[in-house]
Amino acid sequence: MLRRVLISLCTLGIAALMALWWLTLPRAMSLALAPRTPDLANGQEVFNAGGCTSCHAVPNQPDRLKLGGGLPLASPFGTFYAPNISPDPTDGIGRWSEADFVNALLRGVSPAGTHYFPAFPYTSYAHAKVEDVRDLFAYMKTLPPVSGKSRDHELPFPFNLRRNLGVWKLLFFDDKPFTPDPSRSAQWNRGAYLVNTFGHCAECHSPRNLLGGLIAAQRFAGGPDPEGHGFVPNITQKSLADWSESDFGYFLESGQLPDGDSVGGAMTRVIRNTSQLSAEDRAAMAIYLKSLPPVEGPPKPAKPAG
Known part of the structure; x- marks a missing residue:
């Protein structure tokens, strides 16, 4: 009898872990982006509205368009460091596709298929129009590339586990369009x-x-x-x-x-x-x-x- 109970509990535990694993998968949008001529003026307006330079401009230098990152962002969960989002192909987002960029902003999912920490405010960007995000990406590709990667985030366990963000998204992430x-x-x-x-x-x-x-x-x-x-x-x-x-x-x-x-x-x-x-x-x-x-x-x- 005890053996049956233990087997049942183990089976339920495994099923629960599998369900949690599935529920917390990073969910990128399946995109078929038709070719279009980007509106760079709109992309620039969106860029300024989004305040991209507030976090991603290289600290202690005057050019707000050098998006090499590095700014520390303290939080109760540890310190985040803004990444390089310049068009640099090695250290920035120069090799990203449009779909990569759209999924980063609207779903909080990286090109590698992992969750982004919500210190990156995709929880707000998620309500934006895809067309505006595409224009933003086109505009950002016109900015100067900056070499150098930001340092890694300094987050204690368990906040450093990105997979946990799948649970956080289930609780707090609303991705409905405006x-x-x-x-x-x-x-x-x-x-x-x-x-x-x-x-x-x-x-x-x-x-x-x-x-x-x-x-x-x-x-x-x-x-x-x-x-x-x-x-x-x-x-x-x-x-x-x-x-x-x-x-x-x-x-x-x-x-x-x-x-x-x-x-x-x-x-x-x-x-x-x-x-x-x-x-x-x-x-x-x-x-x-x-x-x-x-x-x-x-x-x-x-x-x-x-």
């Missing part, structure tokens, strides 16, 4: 698209749970800086009700707050990108951001006395 709201204007929908896809604003401006998933009920409501440098502000009308659409637009262009102060920290890198957007796209983003309903964010830690 759907316009027919009750809203075309300009509002354009802003919603940019903010929630390439702009990936929620990735920093939302609190996360213990597993690193965004807390959907507090989207855009701010929270602890994942890099451990203070608190990321709430950008809903709970905190920014006094901001006008013009204030939002001017902030995205200049980094200046309505009170005359200037943004600091990592946001300065973001403004270097949004300042390059067309005035129309900044205005669309401003309209959408102004429309965010008030959401109460997590409490800020008390300041030490004295």
Whole structure:
């Protein structure tokens, strides 16, 4: 009897492991990309909206288009290092196909068929249009190649096991395309698209749970800086009700707050990108951001006395 029970338990255990293995497989899109003439101007706009240079530009040099990577990104799970995404054929993405690039951004799957860590915000990019991603890839191929690989991520066990990300994706990864709201204007929908896809604003401006998933009920409501440098502000009308659409637009262009102060920290890198957007796209983003309903964010830690 005991032997039968043990055999049954072993069989169930093996079946459970096989099911988990299958469920956590990296799932790339099966793509048949028809030839097309890329829109490089759109690719550049998407590039600036996505803030690619904020993380991937080589640190401590003035050219934001040298995407050799190397920037350290601290997190509760360890330190990530932004990779080289320049067109260099050896150290960058110069040998990637269009399908490789689309699957990286929309599914978080590498050309080698492994999961990407969500420090790369494919969780937002996943909602973007394939055509925009293709234009982005074409534009990035026009940028200067940069030699040299980034160092490996410094992640303790078990966070260094990429296969575990299959479970994380099952819990937190939504890859549905962006759907316009027919009750809203075309300009509002354009802003919603940019903010929630390439702009990936929620990735920093939302609190996360213990597993690193965004807390959907507090989207855009701010929270602890994942890099451990203070608190990321709430950008809903709970905190920014006094901001006008013009204030939002001017902030995205200049980094200046309505009170005359200037943004600091990592946001300065973001403004270097949004300042390059067309005035129309900044205005669309401003309209959408102004429309965010008030959401109460997590409490800020008390300041030490004295």
